Structures are given as C-alpha cells and as structure tokens.
Amino acid sequence: MSIYDFQVKGSKGEEIPLSNFKDKVIVVVNTASACGYTPQYKDLQAIYEEFKEQGLVVLGFPCNQFMNQEPGSNEEIQSFCELNFGVTFPIFGKIDVNGENADPLYKYLREKAPGIMGLKSIKWNFTKFIIDKKGNVIERFAPQTNPQEMRSTIEKLLKA
Template sequence: MSVYQFSAKTIRGEEQPLSVYQGKVLLIVNTASRCGFTPQYKELQELYDDYRDRGFVVLGFPCNQFGGQEPGTEEEIEQFCQLNYGVTFPLFAKVDVNGDHAHPLFHYLKEQAPGALGTKAIKWNFTKFLVDRNGQVVARFAPQTKPHELRKEIEKLLSNKEG
C-alpha cells in the first residue's frame, strides 16, 4: 500500500488519483480557514515555492471537524487561501479526517503514522503527514509544529532519489 492507491476530489470537484504525485515528496495537511494555525498557510506556500522544482508538493485538505473552523464552500476556501496567503499548492474538497466518514486517505495516514502515545485520531487542524517518493508515510507532525521546522526532513527526502 501507498498513498498512490487513493484518490480525492480537488477543490474544483474533479476526482484526482494521488498517483499523479508518484515520485514526489508530499506534505499532506488537514487545513482550516478560521483556526489559530491558519497563518501556517503562508509557511506551507513558502515550502512549496522553495522545493517544488525538486519534486515536493503540499496537499491541503480542508476539514470542518474541529470547532467548525472551515465552514465555507470549496469556492470560498480556494478564494480565501489565494487572496490571503497566495496559495498555489493543490487544495482538495473538504473532507472528514476522523470518524465513520473520514476520507480513506486519512484512515491510511493515521494507521501508518499514529500520533502521541499511539493515538490514531487527528487532534486538530494542520496536522501534517510527510510522505516519501515511494508514497510511504515517514512522519506525522502536530498542528503546533511550524512548517519551516520540517525543512531538514523534507531536504533529506528530496536528496534521496530512491525514496
């Protein structure tokens, strides 16, 4: 198994297989527009800008499961991200990340990289999963972990052409 077995609806409603990102290093993040961590969009975009030419992609998955902090439509979310943070990395349609209706990708991510004390549930917005070039989850980072703190791990994965 790898993340490439999954697909998801883009923010514009088209079904997209994640296999289009095969061979890339991915940072998969559940996002929200009205969260204390929302300013992380800026750093996520900076990471994307700095590393995309080397095969790095941020994938943003809006989620309204934590304090109702992503209430808007997909169109509103996309506009908010572009206008306020200049987001150009791929955004997907709103998903659930926990519970019976959680997107299958997030079931897989949580299985592969449990949180603190082995908990599977995602605790809040802006939980980050780092995925290597083979589609394998290598690390999970808490919402408080700022995106720029991941540079060393990202660079290590980018320099490894095999995985």
C-alpha cells in the same frame, strides 16, 4: 499499499488519483480558514515555493471537524487561500479526517503514522504528514509544528 492507491476529490468534485504525485515528496495537511494555525498557510506556501522544483508538493485538505473552523464552500476556501496567503499548492475538496465518514486517505495516514502516545485520530487542524517519493508515510507532525521545522526531513527525502 501506498498513498498512490488513493483518489481524492478536487475542489470542484473531480476525482484526482494521488498517483499523479508519484516520485514527489508530499506534505499532506488538513487545513481550516478560521483557526489559530491558519497563518501556517504562509509557511506551507514558502516551503512549497522553495522546494517544488526539486520535487516537493503540498496537498491541503480542508476540514470542518474542529470547532467548525472551515465552514465555507470549496470555492470560498480556494479564494480565501489564494487571496490571503497566496497559496498556489493544491487545495482539495473539504473532507472529514476522523470518524466513520473519514476520507479513506486519512484513515490510511492515521494508521501508518499514529500521533503522540499512539493515538490515531487527528487532534486538530494543520496536522501534517510527510510522504516519501515511493508513497510511504514517513512522519506525522503536530498542528503546532511550524512547517519550517519540517525542512530537514523534506531536504533529506528530496535527496534520497
């Protein structure tokens, strides 16, 4: 099983197979518009712009499970990201990342790349996962990790 076996809901509710991103290095991140880490959208966009021609894609998954920091509708979230941070990478429909209603993609990501001390739950908004070109989960980064700190991992995977 790989990440390519999953389908996710787009911001308009459409089913999107992650196999659409085959042969790309993927950064998956759970996002929120009213979080202290929300400015990371700018750094995620900068990395996306710098490396998209080489095969990088960033996939944003809004989540309202952490202190209700993503209360808006999918349409409002899209608009917020575009207007405030110039986001052009895909932002999907709002999901749960923990609990019994967690999106299957996030259940898989948590299982493949546990956090610190082996904890599988997502601690907060802007937890980041890097997936290689073959769909394998390579690394999990904490919410406080600035996306620029993932550069060396991204560059190495793009050259592989």
